[in-house]
Amino acid sequence: MKPLSKKMRLGSGILLGIVFVILAPILLANSFGYQWEKIEDVFTFVKTGGIYVASDISGVQIYVDDEYIKDSGLFIKNTLIQDLKPDTTHTIVAQKEGRHDWRKTLPVYESLVTEAKLLMLPTEIEKREIFPFEIEGVGTTTPSEDAIQSSEVDDDFLVDGYIPTNPLYKELVNSFSDRVVDVYSTSTKVTDDEIPTLGEEPISTSTEEIIPEYFTDLGIENPNDLENLIITSNQISWLENGDIKLIWVNDEKPPYYYCFDLNDCETEITIDWQDEILKFDFLPGRSDVFVAMIADGIYAVEADGRSDRNIQPIYLGSDLDFNKSIRDQIVVKDDLVFYEMRF
Amino acid sequence: MDYKNKPYFHVAHARDLTGWNKILYRFLEIIPGFLAWSTLIGVILLSFYKPVWAAIFIIIFDLFWLLKTAHLSFHHFHNWRRMKHNIKLDWNKQLSKLKYENIYHLVLLPFYNESEEVITNTIDALVSSEYDKKKILIVLASEERAGQEAQDLANKLKNKYQDIFGDFLITTHPTGVPGEIMGKGPNITYAAEEARRKILNSRGIDYKNVLVSAFDIDTVVWPKYFSCLTWHFLTVEDPQRSSFQPVPLYNNNLWQTHAISRVAALTSSFWQMIQQERPEKLVTFSSHAIPFKALYEVGYWQKNMVSDDSRIFWNLYMANDGNYKAVPISYPVSMDANLAPTVFQTFRNIFKQHTRWMWGVENLPYMIFGFIKNKKIRLKKKIHHTIVQLEGFWSLATNPIMIMVLGWLPIVIGGEAFRQTVLSYNLPHITRYLMTIAMCGLILSAIIATTLVPKMPQEYKRRRFRWVIMFLQWALVPFTIIVFGSLPGLLSQTRLMLGRYVGKFWVTPKHRK
Numbered sequence: 001m002k003p004l005s006k007k008m009r010l011g012s013g014i015l016l017g018i019v020f021v022i023l024a025p026i027l028l029a030n031s032f033g034y035q036w037e038k039i040e041d042v043f044t045f046v047k048t049g050g051i052y053v054a055s056d057i058s059g060v061q062i063y064v065d066d067e068y069i070k071d072s073g074l075f076i077k078n079t080l081i082q083d084l085k086p087d088t089t090h091t092i093v094a095q096k097e098g099r100h101d102w103r104k105t106l107p108v109y110e111s112l113v114t115e116a117k118l119l120m121l122p123t124e125i126e127k128r129e130i131f132p133f134e135i136e137g138v139g140t141t142t143p144s145e146d147a148i149q150s151s152e153v154d155d156d157f158l159v160d161g162y163i164p165t166n167p168l169y170k171e172l173v174n175s176f177s178d179r180v181v182d183v184y185s186t187s188t189k190v191t192d193d194e195i196p197t198l199g200e201e202p203i204s205t206s207t208e209e210i211i212p213e214y215f216t217d218l219g220i221e222n223p224n225d226l227e228n229l230i231i232t233s234n235q236i237s238w239l240e241n242g243d244i245k246l247i248w249v250n251d252e253k254p255p256y257y258y259c260f261d262l263n264d265c266e267t268e269i270t271i272d273w274q275d276e277i278l279k280f281d282f283l284p285g286r287s288d289v290f291v292a293m294i295a296d297g298i299y300a301v302e303a304d305g306r307s308d309r310n311i312q313p314i315y316l317g318s319d320l321d322f323n324k325s326i327r328d329q330i331v332v333k334d335d336l337v338f339y340e341m342r343f
Numbered sequence: 344m345d346y347k348n349k350p351y352f353h354v355a356h357a358r359d360l361t362g363w364n365k366i367l368y369r370f371l372e373i374i375p376g377f378l379a380w381s382t383l384i385g386v387i388l389l390s391f392y393k394p395v396w397a398a399i400f401i402i403i404f405d406l407f408w409l410l411k412t413a414h415l416s417f418h419h420f421h422n423w424r425r426m427k428h429n430i431k432l433d434w435n436k437q438l439s440k441l442k443y444e445n446i447y448h449l450v451l452l453p454f455y456n457e458s459e460e461v462i463t464n465t466i467d468a469l470v471s472s473e474y475d476k477k478k479i480l481i482v483l484a485s486e487e488r489a490g491q492e493a494q495d496l497a498n499k500l501k502n503k504y505q506d507i508f509g510d511f512l513i514t515t516h517p518t519g520v521p522g523e524i525m526g527k528g529p530n531i532t533y534a535a536e537e538a539r540r541k542i543l544n545s546r547g548i549d550y551k552n553v554l555v556s557a558f559d560i561d562t563v564v565w566p567k568y569f570s571c572l573t574w575h576f577l578t579v580e581d582p583q584r585s586s587f588q589p590v591p592l593y594n595n596n597l598w599q600t601h602a603i604s605r606v607a608a609l610t611s612s613f614w615q616m617i618q619q620e621r622p623e624k625l626v627t628f629s630s631h632a633i634p635f636k637a638l639y640e641v642g643y644w645q646k647n648m649v650s651d652d653s654r655i656f657w658n659l660y661m662a663n664d665g666n667y668k669a670v671p672i673s674y675p676v677s678m679d680a681n682l683a684p685t686v687f688q689t690f691r692n693i694f695k696q697h698t699r700w701m702w703g704v705e706n707l708p709y710m711i712f713g714f715i716k717n718k719k720i721r722l723k724k725k726i727h728h729t730i731v732q733l734e735g736f737w738s739l740a741t742n743p744i745m746i747m748v749l750g751w752l753p754i755v756i757g758g759e760a761f762r763q764t765v766l767s768y769n770l771p772h773i774t775r776y777l778m779t780i781a782m783c784g785l786i787l788s789a790i791i792a793t794t795l796v797p798k799m800p801q802e803y804k805r806r807r808f809r810w811v812i813m814f815l816q817w818a819l820v821p822f823t824i825i826v827f828g829s830l831p832g833l834l835s836q837t838r839l840m841l842g843r844y845v846g847k848f849w850v851t852p853k854h855r856k
Contacts, residue, residue, distance in 0.1 A: 001428040016410040033765035
């Protein structure tokens with residue numbers, strides 16, 4: 001058997017060279033978003049744009065202007081919708097059984113990709129009650145054998161006179177109480193008069209605390225006066241007249257949900273709800289979605305206001321409260337019962 | 344004056360020269376590392392300052408790589424078929440049409456401290472050869488520094504095998520000879536000269552009729568190797584100006600070693616198979632054969648450098664003014680894949696072995712320097728070899744890193760403005776599609792590999808899943824070509840660029856389970 005002849009090898013090389021010459025410009029044109037389109041009986045290249053829908057849920061059906069596009073994959077859950085005409089708006093709808101629909105009308109720009117992220121909470125959110133005691137691996141409200149009675153702990157924090165044994169329950173009781181010391185500490189009993197509340201706690205104690213520059217820029221002299229202040233690495237947010245104020249405090253360009261037009265990015269977003277927001281926090285794992293409590297329940301609401309904000313219920317009811325647990329889960333306090341919400 | 348008589352004919356590195364020659368050689372030593380680092384740093388800078396340009400370059404390069412993979416797979420597949428054909432062919436019948444009775448094979452088996460089992464396996468394979476054993480002259484080339492134990496083992500093996508072969512010579516390469524490195528080159532050069540005096544001269548064998556097979560000590564010849572080699576020697580145009588290259592299959596111990604070692608070993612074998620179909624790019628590597636006369640005329644292998652197996656080709660090429668070639672015989676010899684007592688040691692040994700192989704880049708300045716100095720070599724050949732060798736070392740060190748790692752760089756460091764473009768979003772998609780198609784070549788590799796795996800040892804018969812692993816292991820290629828391809832290549836080229844020469848031949852330990 002003879003080795004490959006020079007002719008064969010040359011032929012293979014030339015063939016692949018031709019493939020390269022043909023494919024390279026097509027690939028590049030495609031990469032830049034060019035599309036071959038017939039305009040007034042003439043075929044021409046036109047530039048297009050796209051929309052990128054980020055998601056952490058698989059199997060979501062994506063529609064653009066009521067036209068089904070695709071399901072998000074099992075591993076690649078994000079969806080890139082390409083070849084959209086620039087300078088137009090498109091309504092994206094995401095659906096999945098058992099979850100709330102998500103809908104957003106977004107602009108498309110030439111050669112650019114408009115970003116968005118899905119918010120699709122389950123329609124029936126699984127909730128797990130956090131019990132004060134545990135007997136044989138099962139949570140219960142009945143004091144377990146190792147539970148102890150105490151006269152040093154306030155009755156308000158005892159269950160049938162016993163100190164709860166579940167550490168998570170105790171942590172939650174502490175987090176929902178106004179006190180800054182452990183309510184189950186039996187070393188010293190502190191009277192209510194002596195307990196400083198969070199609101200009364202001074203910003204600085206022995207040394208003067210340095211107030212970040214961005215507060216000064218915003219004309220805020222004492223951040224401690226702000227209600228429900230939350231500071232993250234790039235954003236600060238607080239409640240103001242029942243609305244959420246969200247401020248971008250990084251020098252870099254803010255993320256897409258601050259940008260309402262191609263070259264129009266704000267640094268401030270106001271979640272102006274018709275009902276008064278009583279309390280808020282960020283949805284675990286998201287910096288663009290709030291958990292907001294109003295009089296009739298707790299909701300998730302997008303910061304992204306490029307079109308109507310998607311608002312989805314987490315827990316409905318009155319006289320509620322919520323917090324984040326040490327496991328970074330939303331815990332709702334309904335009367336005297338704690339529920340950990342599982343998304 | 345013939346080129347082989349020039350004072351720089353056996354130069355190892357720039358430090359061996361003086362004056363302008365030293366400056367020129369040093370400049371040539373810097374080129375490969377400079378090219379590799381310029382490319383990698385260039386892609387990083389381009390990704391940062393001009394991410395759009397970087398993305399265009401990456402997409403075009405990915406496409407080029409895919410088509411190159413297809414081109415190489417075509418060569419690989421053909422060589423696999425040719426090798427299978429050559430394995431089955433009755434080479435003795437082919438030889439019967441030629442006058443071959445006067446051809447001798449001088450087999451050099453250099454060893455240091457390898458076990459009796461390893462050496463016995465090698466010699467047993469020679470015994471099983473379907474060639475007249477009286478025409479096979481064995482030289483067991485030991486090292487003085489290996490001590491009395493190695494001498495005793497050599498003598499024991501001589502007593503066992505000497506009556507089977509035409510001759511069985513033991514040579515002991517002395518330690519501490521000035522100008523020599525500790526390595527294989529000095530040992531086989533010493534052994535070849537000893538064999539010339541003690542076997543060829545004493546028996547009056549014409550040097551023209553002797554072919555030298557320089558083997559590694561774990562080289563197990565296939566039964567028709569010498570018949571195949573002899574046929575090629577007798578039928579090739581200008582046999583005294585040709586070296587002969589079998590396919591080194593690193594498969595002796597494939598069942599015993601680890602998946603990563605198997606993939607690294609077979610990838611090396613596959614590369615040699617591809618080169619067999621591209622003879623104009625072929626250079627001798629590892630176990631190879633050379634006509635004794637040609638070898639003698641250039642003073643055997645160089646004793647002052649590590650990659651003697653490839654350097655001897657360039658020595659012969661320069662000495663013959665470019666009229667010398669490596670002939671692919673498309674017939675395998677089997678060698679050991681890396682295996683050590685622990686997984687970590689195995690990986691370390693693979694890395695060290697591949698770094699030594701990649702140190703073959705030291706031949707690049709020698710080759711270009713020779714091209715500049717030897718005016719008798721045709722310009723076309725000079726340009727061809729320079730481009731082939733430069734591209735080979737450059738692509739080995741940089742391409743896998745560019746494909747697997749740097750392809751994502753414009754998105755990561757290209758800035759927010761680029762990150763929002765359609766191009767930025769398409770870049771990973773297109774790269775992934777092209778690479779996925781390129782990975783189809785791996786399926787071909789996996790299929791070919793299964794045909795080259797030796798028979799499963801009895802102790803593994805119950806573990807059928809090993810065949811599955813033998814197939815799935817090819818998914819490790821993106822990892823192995825970077826860790827055992829690019830990184831050793833980059834390391835070697837950087838060392839050469841900085842003038843930190845490798846002065847000792849690292850002997851790959853041969854471990855058997």
